[in-house]
Amino acid sequence: xxxxxxxxxxxxxxxxxxxxxxxxxxxxxxxxxxxxxxxxxxxxxxxxxxxxxxxxxxxxxxxxxxxxxxxxxxxxxxxxxxxxxxxxxxxxxxxxxxxxxxxxxxxxxxxxxxxxxxxxxxxxxxxxxxxxxxxxxxxxxxxxxxxxxxxxxxxxxxxxxxxxxxxxxxxxxxxxxxxxxxxxxxxxxxxxxxxxxxxxxxxxxxxxxxxxxxxxxxxxxxxxxxxxxxxxxxxxxxxxxxxxxxxxxxxxxxxxxxxxxxxxxxxxxxxxxxxxxxxxxxxxxxxxxxxxxxxxxxxxxxxxxxxxxxxxxxxxxxxxxxxxxxxxxxxxxxxxxxxx
Amino acid sequence: xxxxxxxxxxxxxxxxxxxxxxxxxxxxxxxxxxxxxxxxxxxxxxxxxxxxxxxxxxxxxxxxxxxxxxxxxxxxxxxxxxxxxxxxxxxxxxxxxxxxxxxxxxxxxxxxxxxxxxxxxxxxxxxxxxxxxxxxxxxxxxxxxxxxxxxxxxxxxxxxxxxxxxxxxxxxxxxxxxxxxxxxxxxxxxxxxxxxxxxxxxxxxxxxxxxxxxxxxxxxxxxxxxxxxxxxxxxxxxxxxxxxxxxxxxxxxxxxxxxxxxxxxxxxxxxxxxxxxxxxxxxxxxxxxxxxxxxxxxxxxxxxxxxxxxxxxxxxxxxxxxxxxxxxxxxxxxxxxxxxxxxxxxxxxxxxxxxxxxxxxxxxxxxxxxxxxxxxxxxxxxxxxxxxxxxxxxxxxxxxxxxxxxxxxxxxxxxxxxxxxxxxxxxxxxxxxxxxxxxxxxxxxxxxxxxxxxxxxxxxxxxxxxxxxxxxxxxxxxxxxxxxxxxxxxxxxxxxxxxxxxxxxxxxxxxxxxxxxxxxxxxxxxxxxxxxxxxxxxxxxxxxxxxxxxxxxxxxxxxxxxxxxxxxxxxxxxxxxxxxxxxxxxxxxxxxxxxxxxxxxxxxxxxxxxxxxxxxxxxxxxxxxx
Numbered sequence: 016x017x018x019x020x021x022x023x024x025x026x027x028x029x030x031x032x033x034x035x036x037x038x039x040x041x042x043x044x045x046x047x048x049x050x051x052x053x054x055x056x057x058x059x060x061x062x063x064x065x066x067x068x069x070x071x072x073x074x075x076x077x078x079x080x081x082x083x084x085x086x087x088x089x090x091x092x093x094x095x096x097x098x099x100x101x102x103x104x105x106x107x108x109x110x111x112x113x114x115x116x117x118x119x120x121x122x123x124x125x126x127x128x129x130x131x132x133x134x135x136x137x138x139x140x141x142x143x144x145x146x147x148x149x150x151x152x153x154x155x156x157x158x159x160x161x162x163x164x165x166x167x168x169x170x171x172x173x174x175x176x177x178x179x180x181x182x183x184x185x186x187x188x189x190x191x192x193x194x195x196x197x198x199x200x201x202x203x204x205x206x207x208x209x210x211x212x213x214x215x216x217x218x219x220x221x222x223x224x225x226x227x228x229x230x231x232x233x234x235x236x237x238x239x240x241x242x243x244x245x246x247x248x249x250x251x252x253x254x255x256x257x258x259x260x261x262x263x264x265x266x267x268x269x270x271x272x273x274x275x276x277x278x279x280x281x282x283x284x285x286x287x288x289x290x291x292x293x294x295x296x297x298x299x300x301x302x303x304x305x306x307x308x309x310x311x312x313x314x315x316x317x318x319x320x321x322x323x324x325x326x327x328x329x330x331x332x333x334x335x336x337x338x339x340x341x342x343x344x345x346x347x348x349x350x351x352x353x354x355x
Numbered sequence: 356x357x358x359x360x361x362x363x364x365x366x367x368x369x370x371x372x373x374x375x376x377x378x379x380x381x382x383x384x385x386x387x388x389x390x391x392x393x394x395x396x397x398x399x400x401x402x403x404x405x406x407x408x409x410x411x412x413x414x415x416x417x418x419x420x421x422x423x424x425x426x427x428x429x430x431x432x433x434x435x436x437x438x439x440x441x442x443x444x445x446x447x448x449x450x451x452x453x454x455x456x457x458x459x460x461x462x463x464x465x466x467x468x469x470x471x472x473x474x475x476x477x478x479x480x481x482x483x484x485x486x487x488x489x490x491x492x493x494x495x496x497x498x499x500x501x502x503x504x505x506x507x508x509x510x511x512x513x514x515x516x517x518x519x520x521x522x523x524x525x526x527x528x529x530x531x532x533x534x535x536x537x538x539x540x541x542x543x544x545x546x547x548x549x550x551x552x553x554x555x556x557x558x559x560x561x562x563x564x565x566x567x568x569x570x571x572x573x574x575x576x577x578x579x580x581x582x583x584x585x586x587x588x589x590x591x592x593x594x595x596x597x598x599x600x601x602x603x604x605x606x607x608x609x610x611x612x613x614x615x616x617x618x619x620x621x622x623x624x625x626x627x628x629x630x631x632x633x634x635x636x637x638x639x640x641x642x643x644x645x646x647x648x649x650x651x652x653x654x655x656x657x658x659x660x661x662x663x664x665x666x667x668x669x670x671x672x673x674x675x676x677x678x679x680x681x682x683x684x685x686x687x688x689x690x691x692x693x694x695x696x697x698x699x700x701x702x703x704x705x706x707x708x709x710x711x712x713x714x715x716x717x718x719x720x721x722x723x724x725x726x727x728x729x730x731x732x733x734x735x736x737x738x739x740x741x742x743x744x745x746x747x748x749x750x751x752x753x754x755x756x757x758x759x760x761x762x763x764x765x766x767x768x769x770x771x772x773x774x775x776x777x778x779x780x781x782x783x784x785x786x787x788x789x790x791x792x793x794x795x796x797x798x799x800x801x802x803x804x805x806x807x808x809x810x811x812x813x814x815x816x817x818x819x820x821x822x823x824x825x826x827x828x829x830x831x832x833x834x835x836x837x838x839x840x841x842x843x844x845x846x847x848x849x850x851x852x853x854x855x856x857x858x859x860x861x862x863x864x865x866x867x868x869x870x871x872x873x874x875x876x877x878x879x880x881x882x883x884x885x886x887x888x889x890x891x892x893x894x895x896x897x898x899x900x901x902x903x904x905x906x907x908x909x910x911x912x913x914x915x916x917x918x919x920x921x922x923x924x925x926x927x928x929x930x931x932x933x934x935x936x937x938x939x940x941x942x943x944x945x946x947x948x949x950x951x952x953x954x955x956x957x958x959x960x961x962x963x964x965x966x967x968x969x970x971x972x973x974x975x976x977x978x979x980x981x
Contacts, residue, residue, distance in 0.1 A: 084689050094625065094659065094662060098664035098665075120659075327643070327644060328645075329645060332616060338612060
């Protein structure tokens with residue numbers, strides 16, 4: 016742990032080339048703040064990315080960075096981590112990167128629970144290729160490749176991740192600087208694959224797509240900031256919260272006092288997988304936007320991940336010589352005496 | 356047993372020195388244990404001091420319906436006293452467990468050869484399964500048939516173990532092995548010792564197999580069977596002590612272990628199951644140290660993880676076969692652009708698409724050399740023997756880490772599966788092949804993280820964790836000076852040239868990059884690469900023995916092409932290139948040197964036969980003469 020690191024220590028000398036007003040600026044700011052708070056030496060931090068607007072991220076962080084190819088960043092990062100488990104490895108991708116071309120890699124990275132911090136920067140559009148609908152676009156998204164509106168149902172990133180066996184899933188919003196850095200710190204502290212979905216506003220091609228949380232005022236009305244063990248309340252002082260309906264296994268919005276007493280509001284249990292899935296499912300409905308750590312695998316239930324691979328030692332020369340000589344030599348014998 | 360007479364072949368009995376050794380071919384159903392019988396036969400011969408090479412041939416289906424022609428599996432062993440370089444064109448002895456094996460393999464028996472078949476399996480029902488009406492065994496002078504009731508004799512031999520008929524019949528491969536060992540003058544001792552070890556946990560099964568093996572051998576001794584004319588008793592063979600039997604897959608695995616150990620960096624082997632490359636993953640996964648194996652979710656993840664491992668300071672290795680190499684090409688381009696050391700092994704198989712997954716071909720050469728978008732040169736190497744597979748892994752690791760480049764190594768289904776004897780090289784000698792640390796790791800101190808080594812033109816290898824060398828790198832074009840993103844036109848030209856020059860400089864890194872045998876100048880130069888080494892060499896030997904002046908040039912390094920080829924070409928009247936594709940190296944040589952190289956090609960899913968090459972080369976000589 017390095018004391019005294021500031022966000023500036025993680026600012027690279029590269030000129031940032033995102034569009035003015037892009038949500039990525041805020042995400043970059045929040046991640047730099049988180050990195051300073053986490054305090055790992057910049058040389059031990061690696062950012063790996065795929066292709067897309069979000070994937071330019073590594074150039075702007077003063078650590079090691081590897082800008083790879085479309086969709087494959089989780090696979091590259093897995094190799095990085097397995098070769099040197101001491102590194103703090105972050106993977107940055109967009110919705111196209113993580114959920115379309117690289118969906119397979121995200122699935123297996125989560126399932127394997129490799130100790131990576133995965134940032135899914137979701138703007139529900141293909142930005143760098145000029146605005147085609149993406150796998151998280153709402154049905155009916157009008158775009159150059161869907162002039163009559165997109166037809167496909169969007170991927171729910173949270174349900175995808177939890178279904179794949181993710182051990183950590185959280186959601187935050189680009190501009191929420193009082194929320195995003197803390198979520199990043201939580202994700203980094205989690206041992207195993209942690210996926211954070213960052214709702215990001217693409218000001219050029221999909222402005223206002225996350226209408227519930229486009230501004231602070233919106234968020235104050237529509238966002239739930241989950242806190243483990245605390246009641247799940249919507250916005251600030253809205254008098255609304257979520258109750259859990261056991262019969263339908265769903266959360267629903269309740270007005271405190273009218274629909275339920277204050278103690279009827281559900282308390283968040285981030286270690287409860289079915290409840291986490293019910294929270295993630297709300298993204299597909301007209302309810303509130305759920306932010307915070309939606310699921311974190313309970314302590315003491317850590318899966319082995321790939322630690323056995325990471326721990327494989329080098330081979331020494333004596334052992335190599337034994338293997339080269341072969342099983343017969345290893346058994347201590349030369350040739351059987353066939354000939355008298 | 357130790358006093359039994361040893362027999363061996365009459366060397367070079369029919370066509371002068373051109374003939375060398377005995378070829379035995381086992382054939383039967385995929386479930387008959389043919390591969391095991393063949394391999395144990397090879398082990399026995401090797402332990403008796405023979406040199407050998409094998410050719411396992413099996414269908415892609417795991418257990419095709421019993422008795423059908425598409426379920427037939429075969430294992431050919433060529434063994435002899437002198438340098439054995441091929442699995443043999445034709446078999447002297449064919450063992451057939453059923454009619455389907457007989458009809459699909461009789462064509463591989465030489466004229467005058469001996470076929471041993473299980474007469475118990477030659478009935479109407481079996482003929483029907485094999486799709487034939489009558490008994491296919493029609494001795495007409497072309498071969499000598501020895502019918503043996505293998506099934507019945509096996510059941511008798513293992514009767515005391517009460518295994519039940521089905522389990523008892525599983526021992527028939529050992530009965531046939533015992534008989535074939537007798538036929539070829541070999542003892543059962545090696546196979547018996549193996550059975551004892553292999554079935555230590557199941558002593559009853561082991562004892563039954565041993566009984567069957569002994570019974571098969573004894574049957575030969577006690578029945579009046581006229582030995583084929585190739586066998587005659589001779590003095591015991593010399594027995595080299597240090598050799599062992601290995602496949603190209605095993606030597607490749609050992610080579611990767613050696614590379615990691617010599618470089619003192621973890622080898623990271625990452626792959627996705629595919630035939631026939633999977634065997635390498637299986638081999639490496641056995642080791643608890645020296646190599647980290649990772650079974651990825653797909654071919655792309657496999658190469659990507661290997662790139663990530665190399666980026667982080669390991670030796671990233673991925674392997675596949677043709678279809679997998681297609682999938683990996685984009686990522687290989689990234690390794691070119693970001694200058695990441697990477698070893699890509701392609702165990703080539705007959706294509707296109709799924710093709711014939713268990714059959715060898717050399718048809719991925721063009722893809723390896725040219726098959727990427729953009730100007731993306733890489734180093735392409737090809738081992739020519741199982742022994743060469745070992746050293747080539749060390750060479751590949753050295754070149755990849757010294758020049759910061761992907762290295763593609765082209766093996767094939769034959770080279771990977773063929774078994775031959777091998778003496779492990781001395782570790783101290785190997786150290787000379789591998790510098791203690793790659794130059795690229797030490798040449799980056801001072802200056803910019805992107806400063807190139809003046810000799811190799813490689814950028815420094817500065818893995819994450821290195822203090823004060825932090826940088827960002829990727830697939831975007833980089834400024835030649837700073838390594839930062841650049842769209843500058845002149846810079847892109849410069850970087851394109853630099854990448855090409857860097858790979859071109861690696862042409863002197865492989866020692867030796869080629870081998871040259873036979874006539875040093877003369878009528879014809881036969882050029883080959885990869886697993887065809889033995890066949891081309893033997894064909895050239897035979898022509899030289901017949902008074903021609905033919906050279907054999909075998910390339911280990913296919914890109915960049917080694918220095919001096921033009922000089923060699925100039926010494927011969929005619930140039931031909933023999934390869935298991937439609938002329939891919941031929942095209943590269945023609946376009947690179949404007950040399951009139953003629954193709955001698957085959958895509959049958961089988962290795963070249965020496966006799967075929969001999970005839971084709973001779974035809975070229977004839978044209979020269981006329």
